[in-house]
Amino acid sequence: MPNPSEHPKWRRRSKERPAEIVSAAYAVFAEKGFSAAKLDDIAQRAGVSKGALYLYFGNKQDIFEAVVHDAIAPNIGAIETMALQHPGPFADLVRLIIPSIAQIAATSSLGKVIKMVVGESGNFPELARIWHDELIARALGILTGLIERAQTRGEVKPGDPRNYAVSLISPMLIAVLFRETFEPVGGTGFDIPALARQHIETVLPGLLVESDGR
Amino acid sequence: MPNPSEHPKWRRRSKERPAEIVSAAYAVFAEKGFSAAKLDDIAQRAGVSKGALYLYFGNKQDIFEAVVHDAIAPNIGAIETMALQHPGPFADLVRLIIPSIAQIAATSSLGKVIKMVVGESGNFPELARIWHDELIARALGILTGLIERAQTRGEVKPGDPRNYAVSLISPMLIAVLFRETFEPVGGTGFDIPALARQHIETVLPGLLVESDGR
DNA sequence: GGTTAATAACTGACTGGATAGTTATATATG
DNA sequence: CATATATAACTATCCAGTCAGTTATTAACC
Structure with a gap:
């Protein structure tokens, strides 16, 4: 039961995503350092799921x-x-x-x-x-x-x-x-x-x- | 079948152990940083098992x-x-x-x-x-x-x-x-x-x- | 001095939790 | 409705910390 007009669960924003992810990652890396930074945190902060990160970065x-x-x-x-x-x-x-x-x-x-x-x-x-x-x-x-x-x-x-x-x-x-x-x-x-x-x-x-x- | 005179598997060295562990840990931490340093590596370098670390440190x-x-x-x-x-x-x-x-x-x-x-x-x-x-x-x-x-x-x-x-x-x-x-x-x-x-x-x-x- | 009992020191396999990366499935959009 | 985009549940791996069991050493006794 999709709900197209009201509140889509997510949007397609393939143009904006990379910059948003980098920006979110900047904040998380700055706070935690590399290894302690969790991809889930970065994803959440960027407003996407972890899987989406792998659409844009290896x-x-x-x-x-x-x-x-x-x-x-x-x-x-x-x-x-x-x-x-x-x-x-x-x-x-x-x-x-x-x-x-x-x-x-x-x-x-x-x-x-x-x-x-x-x-x-x-x-x-x-x-x-x-x-x-x-x-x-x-x-x-x-x-x-x-x-x-x-x-x-x-x-x-x-x-x-x-x-x-x-x-x-x-x-x-x-x-x-x-x-x-x-x-x-x-x-x-x-x-x-x-x-x-x-x-x-x-x-x-x-x-x-x-x-x-x- | 203990082999007391020849090659015991390990020795009791409760006096020396802490300093040896700290020294080994120094090397491993210096090389890897805190989170990337493995207790197994420290233990091996100190010539003890991981469990022994917990006899001397919390x-x-x-x-x-x-x-x-x-x-x-x-x-x-x-x-x-x-x-x-x-x-x-x-x-x-x-x-x-x-x-x-x-x-x-x-x-x-x-x-x-x-x-x-x-x-x-x-x-x-x-x-x-x-x-x-x-x-x-x-x-x-x-x-x-x-x-x-x-x-x-x-x-x-x-x-x-x-x-x-x-x-x-x-x-x-x-x-x-x-x-x-x-x-x-x-x-x-x-x-x-x-x-x-x-x-x-x-x-x-x-x-x-x-x-x-x- | 040799045997045995007691204890301190130590081992290493195991557990529980965390998390990077994968994939089957769902939905937004032209 | 085709497909690019995104999700969420999944797998695989890694590792700090635990603990039941093993061994070295000391002590006690004959």
Whole structure:
């Protein structure tokens, strides 16, 4: 006894389903991590049955990879264009880029995904590889390139540019990881934008050739 | 037909067992993470049967907590005494402490444990709490205290001392996490002691009141 | 010193519950 | 009404935790 006009038990939405599933999976993976996330939870959150997931994805890891992929692209692009187009002195660029990263880190679910990737990398190396190649290596490469160019122009002191890049961004990453890991158990968190501002001004004097930082 | 002198199937070693089990569990947890670690694997590595684990520990999480606890104590003590006893100027102390931390980070399995705690914290908050209270908060507190005292003495610029502490140690933590997470999938690692040296000299000019860094 | 009884230490097969993935069946839609 | 879309019940597997039984070790006694 179908009931076509009133309340169909379900609808055909083959166009919208994949994005809805990825979105639901994002939330569940972020909360639980990969192995602890249940396909039933993802399905329920997406408003479908578990079987429907397999109409659009081959297996659990495929869904995970789609989530990671989708979580990356929007963020990296913005930073990249900002970095490459900016013409001014290195110090100004740093004062522009690092707070942007801090802002993304503080507000998005990036921290949850980082935590997830770190935690599951041992058991799902393919995932760590995607995350590394598409985000980490790229972001680190951009920053390293900026520093190299600034060194060539005589703006930044000699020294390993990749290490300089790590010196610049690490505190924000640690703050995000801290928030995801220890705030829920009573740890005192960080004001990430404030941390970013103070960190920039702490590092720049040691980075720039002119000692006054401007 | 017992065979007392030759090859007994097993021996009674109730004194040694707990430490052996924790050691084996350390290795397995470090490799697999909490949920993916199998008690059978731990038992086999410790040279006992799974049932024997339950003679010494209540359940899987108890074993995990013992591992985390044991991984903490040796490291924190060394740093703490070094920090509190040193009489000289702040810059010298930093040049002593940070490389020590880098050394521990680079050589011990601390990175594996950090990764493990981060990854499993969502599903096992009690564990994150132990790790936070016994290591993170303590280490951060020591460093923050040192900076506060240096500020009082006029050696370090005004600014949030806790944020300064994060500025100082984050790169080493990130480098360790990077090693555990991305080196296995082709990421280029960091020379952690070299990173530490360069980072210190990059940060100190922005931290110290006198601008020449010495 | 040798035999036996008592106990602590340990084993390994088993159970119960959880969950990834499959499939037979049902329904929405053009 | 044809079929793409979706469901829900199913199977297969994995593994933490249990427990009845086995073995090493110690103690007691002759």
